[in-house]
Amino acid sequence: MNLGTSVLKVTRVGILKGRLLAAVSTLLIGSSVFAATIKIGEVGSMTGSEATFGISTHEGIELAIKEQNAKGGIKGQKIELISLDDQGKPEEAAIATTKLITQDKVVAILGEVASSRSLAMAPIAQKYKVPMISPSSTNPKVTAVGDHIFRVCFIDPFQGAVMAKFASENLKAKKVAIFRDVKSDYSVGLSDFFKEAFLKAGGEVVVDQSYSSGEVDFNSQLTSIRAKKPDVIFLPGYYTEVGLIAKQARKLGIKAAILGGDGWDSEKLYEIGGKSLNNSYFSNHYSQDDQTPAVQSFIATYKKAYNKIPDGLGALGYDAARVLFAAMETTKTGSTAEVQGALAKTKDFQGVTGKITMDEMRNATKSAVVLEVKDGKFLYKTTINP
Amino acid sequence: MSEFFQYVINGLSQGGTYALVALGYTMVFGILQLINFAHGEVYMLGAFTGLYTLRFFGARIVEFYNLALSVGADQASTTVAILTAITVIVISMITCATVGYFVERLAYRPLRNSPRINLLITAVGVSLFFQYSGQLIFGSSPQPYPDLFENLESWTFGSDENLLVINPLQVFVFVTAITLMLILRHVIFNTRLGRAMRAVSFSHELSSLMGIPTNRIITATFMIGSSLAGAAGVMVGMTYPKVEPLMGSLPGLKAFCAAVLGGIGNVTGAVLGSFILGLAEAFLSGYGAPTYKDALAFTILILILLVKPSGLLGVHRTEKV
Numbered sequence: 001m002n003l004g005t006s007v008l009k010v011t012r013v014g015i016l017k018g019r020l021l022a023a024v025s026t027l028l029i030g031s032s033v034f035a036a037t038i039k040i041g042e043v044g045s046m047t048g049s050e051a052t053f054g055i056s057t058h059e060g061i062e063l064a065i066k067e068q069n070a071k072g073g074i075k076g077q078k079i080e081l082i083s084l085d086d087q088g089k090p091e092e093a094a095i096a097t098t099k100l101i102t103q104d105k106v107v108a109i110l111g112e113v114a115s116s117r118s119l120a121m122a123p124i125a126q127k128y129k130v131p132m133i134s135p136s137s138t139n140p141k142v143t144a145v146g147d148h149i150f151r152v153c154f155i156d157p158f159q160g161a162v163m164a165k166f167a168s169e170n171l172k173a174k175k176v177a178i179f180r181d182v183k184s185d186y187s188v189g190l191s192d193f194f195k196e197a198f199l200k201a202g203g204e205v206v207v208d209q210s211y212s213s214g215e216v217d218f219n220s221q222l223t224s225i226r227a228k229k230p231d232v233i234f235l236p237g238y239y240t241e242v243g244l245i246a247k248q249a250r251k252l253g254i255k256a257a258i259l260g261g262d263g264w265d266s267e268k269l270y271e272i273g274g275k276s277l278n279n280s281y282f283s284n285h286y287s288q289d290d291q292t293p294a295v296q297s298f299i300a301t302y303k304k305a306y307n308k309i310p311d312g313l314g315a316l317g318y319d320a321a322r323v324l325f326a327a328m329e330t331t332k333t334g335s336t337a338e339v340q341g342a343l344a345k346t347k348d349f350q351g352v353t354g355k356i357t358m359d360e361m362r363n364a365t366k367s368a369v370v371l372e373v374k375d376g377k378f379l380y381k382t383t384i385n386p
Numbered sequence: 387m388s389e390f391f392q393y394v395i396n397g398l399s400q401g402g403t404y405a406l407v408a409l410g411y412t413m414v415f416g417i418l419q420l421i422n423f424a425h426g427e428v429y430m431l432g433a434f435t436g437l438y439t440l441r442f443f444g445a446r447i448v449e450f451y452n453l454a455l456s457v458g459a460d461q462a463s464t465t466v467a468i469l470t471a472i473t474v475i476v477i478s479m480i481t482c483a484t485v486g487y488f489v490e491r492l493a494y495r496p497l498r499n500s501p502r503i504n505l506l507i508t509a510v511g512v513s514l515f516f517q518y519s520g521q522l523i524f525g526s527s528p529q530p531y532p533d534l535f536e537n538l539e540s541w542t543f544g545s546d547e548n549l550l551v552i553n554p555l556q557v558f559v560f561v562t563a564i565t566l567m568l569i570l571r572h573v574i575f576n577t578r579l580g581r582a583m584r585a586v587s588f589s590h591e592l593s594s595l596m597g598i599p600t601n602r603i604i605t606a607t608f609m610i611g612s613s614l615a616g617a618a619g620v621m622v623g624m625t626y627p628k629v630e631p632l633m634g635s636l637p638g639l640k641a642f643c644a645a646v647l648g649g650i651g652n653v654t655g656a657v658l659g660s661f662i663l664g665l666a667e668a669f670l671s672g673y674g675a676p677t678y679k680d681a682l683a684f685t686i687l688i689l690i691l692l693v694k695p696s697g698l699l700g701v702h703r704t705e706k707v
Contacts, residue, residue, distance in 0.1 A: 049630070051527040087526060182677055210676055214636075216626035219396040220671035226549070227389045240528050244628055251540055252392075253551045271530040272628060 037080035038073070038334065040065075040324070041100030043111035043121060048088025049213070049240045052266040053113040053313050057135050058083055059306050060317025061110055064325070066305075074328050082106060090120035097121040101128045107328075107336055108133065110320050113313060114238075115139030115186040122149045131340045135320035136285070136313055138262065139189045143362045150343050150362045152320045152351065153285055154386070156186070156261075160193025162283045162368045162384045163259050167232050168201040170370075170382065171257055171281075175206045177230035179221065179245065181237045182210045190236040190261050198234075206230050211245075213238065218245050219252065226254050238263040243272025250276040257281065265312045270376040277373045281381060285312040285353040287369045289380040298352045312353070319351035388548040393668045399556030401664020402563040403625070406618030407641035408648070408656040409570060410611030416651035417587045417607045419502065423509040424489060426638015427516035428482050428612045432619025433531075433629045434524055435478040440532045447473055467534045471558075471624065478620045479613035486612025490605050513635070520631030531627035559621050566614060567657045573610075574653065583607060587651070636680065643683040647690050649700025658698060662686075 042061055044054030065079050073079055082104050084096035093112055100106045101124065109125055109132040112118045118137035125132035126146035134142055134151040138159055143149045167173040176198055181187035195205055206228040209221045222245070225233060233249070233256050235242055242264055249258065258280035265284055270277060288299055288309055298318065302310040310318075326349060327342035328334055349356040354366035367385045371378040407429050414422045439447075451466045493512050497505050535555055543550040574580040585593040586603045594600045622637070623629050644663045648655025663683055671679050690697060 047521075047526040049528050212677065212680070215679070216622075216628060216633075217396070217400055219400075220393055220668045221676050223389050223392040223396065224672045226392075240628060243530075244626060247627070251551065251553050253540070253542060253549055268530070272528075274533065274536070 037078045038328070039080050039082060039104055039106045040321075041097075041104060041106035041109040041111075042081055042083040043086055043093050043096045043100070043109065043117075044083060044113065045088040045117070046083075046085040048086075050088050050114060050238050052239070052268050052311070053136075054085065054088075056266075056311050056313040057111070057113055057317035057320075059302070060135075060310065060314040060319075061321045063302060063305055064318045064321035067301075068322075068325050074325060074334070077334075079325070086112065086117060088114070088117075090117045093117040094120040094124060097124045097132075101125070101130050106130065107334065108324055108339055110135065110317070110324065112137060114184070115142055115189070116184055118142045118149075119145070119185060122146070125149065129340070130336050131324075131343055133320045133324055133343070135316035136262065137186070139185050140361075140363075141185065141189075147344070147362070148340055150323075150358060152323055152356055152364045153262075153316055153353070154366055154368055155363050156190045157193045158386060159261050159283050159368060160190050160195075161197040162370065163234065163261065163281075164194050164197035164201055164203070165384060166281065166283075166370050166382070167198060167234070167259060168203050171232055173203065173231035173257075175204050175228070175230045175232075177206055177225045177228060177233045177256075178208045179225065179233055179235045179237075180208070180210050181213045181241065183212045183214070184238070186261075186263060187236045187238075191234065194234050194236070211237075211241065213241055215241070216244060218248050222249050222252050222254065225249075226252055230256050232256055233258045235259065236261045236263060239266040239269040240272060243269050243274075243277070246273040246276040246280065255279075262312055264373075265378075267308075267311070269373070275375070278375065280373045281370055282373070283368045283384075284371050284378075285368070286315045287371060287378070287380040290369075294350060295352055315352040319353050319356065322351065323349055323356060388544060388550055389672065391550050393672045394665065395550070395552055395556065396672075397665035397668030398661060399553075399559055399625070399664070400668060401644075401661035402556075402559040403618060403622050404637065404641045404644050404664055405563040405657045405660035406559075406566065406614055406621065407637055408645040408660045409567065409653060410614045411642050412645040412648075412650055412653060412656040413570070413607055413611045413614075415645070417583060417604060418494075418505075420494070420505050421509065421642065422608075422611070423506075423638070424493075424512035424516060425611070425615055426634035426636075426641070427513050427520070428485055428489075428634075429615040429619045429622075429638065430520060430629075430631060430634035431485055431516065432478045432482045432616030433623040433633065434520070434619070434631075435481045435616065436474050436620035436623055437529060437531060437629055439474050439477050440534070444470065444474075444532055444534075464535075464538060467538070468558075471534055471620075475617050475620045478616040480616075482616030482619075483609040483613040486608045487605060489612075490608040494608075495601065495604075513638075517632055517635065524631050526631060528628045528630040531623040531629060533627060534624060553625075555621075555625050559625060562617065562621065563657060563660075566617070567653060570610075570653050579603070579606060640680075640683040643687040646697055647686055649697025652697065652699045652701075655697055655699035 044057050046054040065081055069078050086093035086096050113136045115137040118134045122145035126148050131148050136153045138156045140155045178191050180191040207225055235258050260282040262284050264282040330342045331338035346358045356364045359365055365386055367383050369383050370381040372381050410425050447470045451469045493508050538554050541552045582598045582603045585598055586600050590600050644659035645656045648659025667679050
């Protein structure tokens with residue numbers, strides 16, 4: 001799955017291969033007259049330290065496409081997905097986006113999960129006026145880039161408020177420690193929104209520590225957090241670091257509950273963190289315990305296709321693709337401009353992760369769930385509405 | 387006040403992991419005046435060797451020790467865990483020594499008589515080769531390390547107000563680093579091999595005139611250095627249970643800084659420099675500026691090169707023209 005590097009290779013040896021490509025592309029153009037598919041691009045982290053994000057999202061998108069094609073595609077045209085791996089690097093995500101738009105001529109792009117990478121992609125999609133839907137980038141800056149950037153998830157001001165409310169009301173916390181990843185737009189933004197909401201609720205932030213993703217030793221920061229005796233630690237990072245941090249925190253004798261956001265949502269979280277993650281909670285987009293028929297039927301088909309329970313990212317990938325198809329079905333010619341207009345009008349779309357309505361900033365407004373991590377399982381705690 | 391001591395503990399354990407890598411750097415530099423940039427990657431390979439050994443044979447090794455010690459499955463589990471850890475470390479050391487042998491034989495020896503810059507560039511090349519083939523073979527996603535010491539309780543001192551927690555693994559890393567340093571010192575100063583190494587380090591030509599098999603001594607140095615990196619890889623994997631193909635580059639560079647700080651070429655200096663760096667990083671992250679943690683090693687490197695280029699314990703050598 002090393003698609004990201006192959007993108008680079010294409011650009012590097014592009015001149016050498018020019019003649020060959022010309023020959024191949026005549027063949028391709030020839031065949032595409034017969035196939036007449038609608039091309040959709042996807043950029044995701046299929047490898048790297050957030051690999052499960054990319055893989056789950058990809059599976060969700062693939063499932064939605066399979067279902068749509070089984071129904072006859074969009075107005076008789078089959079959908080073709082071109083996915084590129086960005087290895088979890090913003091610069092690779094930007095290269096992949098350019099390739100999808102300029103070489104593959106896709107009508108729309110799905111991706112990325114992480115806000116840092118969506119922020120690298122969005123200006124390019126906006127420049128070429130190709131609609132881009134991020135399934136799960138929650139940082140508000142992402143859609144602010146321009147009118148062609150959409151998302152189907154809630155945003156961090158809401159997610160931060162949800163966890164602040166949960167900490168102060170459900171856990172009765174007064175003193176909170178924040179431990180943020182300074183390398184991630186998502187983590188920094190979410191920390192700020194949480195802090196704001198928690199202070200407003202009358203709580204106190206006793207310490208605000210930071211780390212950089214990629215590090216492995218967090219003992220010193222955790223020691224300084226321990227000294228302040230917080231009731232709760234807010235840790236809005238991605239699962240790889242969260243697992244390591246939880247482990248080191250418990251080994252240092254920190255018993256406080258640990259809270260986080262949707263960046264925790266991965267089966268790998270428990271593989272790395274193990275039992276240290278007991279007594280921790282995170283906000284997410286959906287819960288597999290949700291008994292709504294739409295959710296349960298999605299879980300059943302996903303399980304049949306991939307032999308595992310979908311996580312929130314899989315559900316959002318599925319929703320992002322279906323929102324796009326619904327918009328495309330209402331257009332006349334399926335041009336990028338029409339798709340953009342139709343996407344902006346999305347209203348009350350019933351997705352797996354809730355009802356999706358695009359607001360004027362092209363963000364979806366919907367509810368969040370809080371899950372508890374217990375012995376490797378994510379148990380449903382509560383739903384918090386906007 | 388208890389935080390202070392906790393920072394000391396954290397710093398010493400982090401310094402211990404740097405020390406194991408720095409020892410290999412300093413040995414190779416001492417004998418070849420070559421900064422072996424591939425050393426961090428050998429450390430990564432060591433961690434992965436340990437990972438796969440534990441994943442595929444871990445249960446069998448544990449079973450073997452249970453039988454050998456003829457104890458119940460849960461009775462002496464700590465002893466069994468330590469023995470298993472040592473076995474895995476030894477396997478990884480042997481693998482890395484082999485890797486070190488081939489790296490020296492295939493990449494460095496053909497360039498023995500070419501300008502030093504060629505050797506340096508080759509070292510960078512070897513490093514990149516291992517990083518990217520590692521991504522190809524192991525995949526670039528981080529992998530969790532099996533936890534051998536899951537049931538091992540941390541040692542806790544003091545109560546709520548003055549809590550001090552020591553993880554036995556941290557002690558294990560610290561003790562191993564010191565022990566290996568002492569063994570190395572013994573080898574270098576009290577054995578025939580060590581005497582030959584010192585002679586080669588002084589002058590390749592002169593020592594081969596004295597009948598010392600220079601090439602064989604250099605290979606041996608490489609193998610010893612690489613096996614230390616292998617041991618470090620496994621121990622770091624156990625302490626921080628996340629391994630990935632690019633894990634070697636930053637610790638490799640930091641260990642190099644530590645080795646320069648202590649006086650490159652000097653075994654005791656490498657360990658001293660590593661502990662200083664570990665402690666400095668722990669205090670810096672604890673008392674407020676964790677963002678600058680990675681920059682600290684290089685700041686120290688620049689300062690030491692300005693103030694005392696030969697390092698804390700290094701001896702100044704005059705260049706002979």
